[in-house]
Amino acid sequence: MRVDESGARRVGRIVETEAYLGPEDKASHARSGRTPRNAAMFGEPGHAYVYRVYGMYTCLNVVCGRPGSASAVLIRAALPIEGEDAMRAARIRHDLGSRRATRHADADPAARARIATRVGRLPVTGLASGPGLVGAAFSVSPDLDGIDLCSAEAPLRLEAPLGDVPGTIVATPRIGIAYAGEPWSSLPLRFYLAGERAVSGPGTPSTSRSRAVSD
DNA sequence: AGTTGGATGGTCT
DNA sequence: GACCATCCAACTG
Numbered sequence: 399m400r401v402d403e404s405g406a407r408r409v410g411r412i413v414e415t416e417a418y419l420g421p422e423d424k425a426s427h428a429r430s431g432r433t434p435r436n437a438a439m440f441g442e443p444g445h446a447y448v449y450r451v452y453g454m455y456t457c458l459n460v461v462c463g464r465p466g467s468a469s470a471v472l473i474r475a476a477l478p479i480e481g482e483d484a485m486r487a488a489r490i491r492h493d494l495g496s497r498r499a500t501r502h503a504d505a506d507p508a509a510r511a512r513i514a515t516r517v518g519r520l521p522v523t524g525l526a527s528g529p530g531l532v533g534a535a536f537s538v539s540p541d542l543d544g545i546d547l548c549s550a551e552a553p554l555r556l557e558a559p560l561g562d563v564p565g566t567i568v569a570t571p572r573i574g575i576a577y578a579g580e581p582w583s584s585l586p587l588r589f590y591l592a593g594e595r596a597v598s599g600p601g602t603p604s605t606s607r608s609r610a611v612s613d
Numbered sequence: 614a615g616t617t618g619g620a621t622g623g624t625c626t
Numbered sequence: 627g628a629c630c631a632t633c634c635a636a637c638t639g
């Protein structure tokens with residue numbers, strides 16, 4: 399859940415995660431030991447590890463395990479529960495911001511309209527259906543790195559489950575870590591809710607109509 | 614429906 | 627200088 403200065407809330411249910419086990423996990427950012435970037439991973443459980451990828455996306459992890467174990471869970475997708483419009487606005491801000499970095503695009507109204515149209519057409523299940531999209535929809539910024547996600551006053555925080563865990567949890571290999579080699583690239587450390595359309599990945603793209611499994 | 618390449622910049626070798 | 631815990635537009639069938 400994200401609470402901004404005006405008090406507006408953006409709430410989502412986490413529907414997809416990945417586990418990163420620690421320094422021995424060749425897919426983990428902790429694989430080369432402690433660095434300035436991954437320092438939060440080596441800290442207190444329940445705190446945030448926020449990092450940037452590909453120059454333009456921020457991803458959110460929840461630190462797990464004992465302090466120093468450097469294990470964490472990447473939040474890969476969420477289903478918006480409250481504040482859907484604020485998430486759309488944040489998505490537009492993010493996309494416009496990354497475009498602004500490209501030269502000669504300052505206040506290009508056509509570009510803004512194009513982005514707003516695309517984001518406006520997204521189904522609610524597509525607003526945070528990927529790690530970079532979670533970061534954009536919830537305005538996860540590098541200054542949130544290391545904050546206590548279990549504090550009731552944190553601007554970004556975890557809340558108690560919104561009821562019973564619905565349906566079945568499926569485990570698959572993690573995404574985008576083929577470089578890590580075996581066994582890390584094959585371990586079933588990605589978890590998602592079966593049938594949840596907000597889940598990212600080839601099997602359940604939120605933008606395409608994946609046919610419901612009959613019966 | 615599936616594949617490919619571009620954007621983009623910090624981090625590590 | 628290469629590599630990314632990514633996403634999207636623009637292709638190909």
